[in-house]
Amino acid sequence: MSTTSLLIRKDQLASTRLHTATDAPLADGQVRVRIDSFALTSNNITYAAFGDAMSYWQFYPTGEEGWGSIPVWGFASVVQSLHPGVAVGERLYGYWPMATGAVLSPGRLSPERFTDTAAHRAELPAVYNQYFRCARDPLYTADSEDTQSLLRPLFITSWLIDDFMGDNDFFGARTMLLSSASSKTAYGTAFQLHRREGIEVIGLTSPANVAFCESLGCYDRVVTYEALDTIAADTPCVYIDFAGNGALRNAIHGRFTQLKYSSSIGGTHVEQLAAKGAGKDLAGPRATLFFAPAQIKKRTAEWGAEEFGRRMVAAWRDFITTATDANKPWLRAERHHGGEAVQAAYAQVLAGRGDPRAGHVLSLYKQPGDA
Structure with missing residues (x-):
């Protein structure tokens, strides 16, 4: 063999x-x-x-x-x-x-x-x-293997990001800025955040993906990267960075005077991961890498493994029902x-x-x- x-x-x-x-x-x-x-x-x-x-x-x-x-x-x-x-x-x-x-x-x-x-x-x-x-x-069904492979690990990360933000009272902000808003982990996070009372979820994306992001219904607003100036500079906000674009991160940190927290999730803009100035001499808070296993460890200790699993399964089923709706699949x-x-x-x-x-x-x- x-x-x-x-x-x-x-x-x-x-x-x-x-x-x-x-x-x-x-x-x-x-x-x-x-x-x-x-x-x-x-x-x-x-x-x-x-x-x-x-x-x-x-x-x-x-x-x-x-x-x-x-x-x-x-x-x-x-x-x-x-x-x-x-x-x-x-x-x-x-x-x-x-x-x-x-x-x-x-x-x-x-x-x-x-x-x-x-x-x-x-x-x-x-x-x-x-x-x-x-x-x-408990998450498995034989007819949904493709969807599980595509969305399951990403949604678990999304669910943990939402939980981490809620666990920290959104760092005193009520507006969440999500880059790479068309990515699966971003819209899974938006799906969770959108259900939070009093939280505004703004998706940041390229012009080509605006219509797709708007069609999901989980972003309160969708804004192109070139139109950051349409968001008030003094908005108390959290930046959840799925793009890994150093120039964009610098622009976010430079514009928003009330940026309460900057969370780095991944890097969909690979060509920008090593962009000059990325993460260096940033205005405002330090960009902090989100590490999903750490939040899993914390919540498992607090809730117990069984309760952690119960909550995760319930959230997954809720999300997948929406994302795979035959009339409007994501x-x-x-x-x-x-x-x-x-x-x-x-x-x-x-x-x-x-x-x-x-x-x-x-x-x-x-x-x-x-x-």
Whole structure:
């Protein structure tokens, strides 16, 4: 057996290549999975952009200097098992490499999930090391795998951002400015914030995406990046930055004299991540990186794991009902099969091109009949 992976140059994210290697035999306690499908969104580009700083490259090391595997969320099936608690054929949801397969070392098993206890992942955030067993996963339905891959990890982050803001009384502000407003994590956050009494949610986006953002109904106002001056400069506000655009961050900090907090979430504008002056000599508050696992840890300690899970499941079901409404869906899945198709989809997402309603669901396996 062999595994094919899509490798990314860590210092040149547009450079990719396909690599196939013969599989090593499993050790006792390990399982091998076939990765059937995974989502690719701007969130995964953020993983690559912060791959070294946030240790994302460490989840699935390639063994090749300078080349990494971007982690993605999706579904896999167990095809070989040397673990007595995990059966061949079991369906799993979790954090995979962009590859045809992976090897896990399951530990801390429960009917609902297990943890990959591989030594190289021991110091990495626990939330990324959990694999959900679909047969007992409360969020799973067989007919919604594409939507789960595309929205589930992003919405959980969105839900946590909203919770973090509420937990801190919105830092004394009542206006939330969200950049990259057409991105899935941004509009998931807006969906939550919009339900808060007395909170104004303003989406910042490019002119091409104004109509899409307005159609969602979760932004009180949609403003283009060039029209920041239409928002009063003395508005007490919080900036939630999904774009990672240094020039935009400087403009926000320079304009709003009552900016109460600046939260950095990700980087959809990859070309601007290293923009000159980004994060340096900013007016107002320091830009602070939001780290979802920290809020998970805090709330799990305060609420207990069971209550944390109950609240998250309820929020997810509420959101997904709206986002997948057949009469007005926010998202449609587009499937791509085979190495070249995956490379092309990756290049499109990296460049920030495409319809915001489209979501890429990928597989490195070709469909029967493909050349």
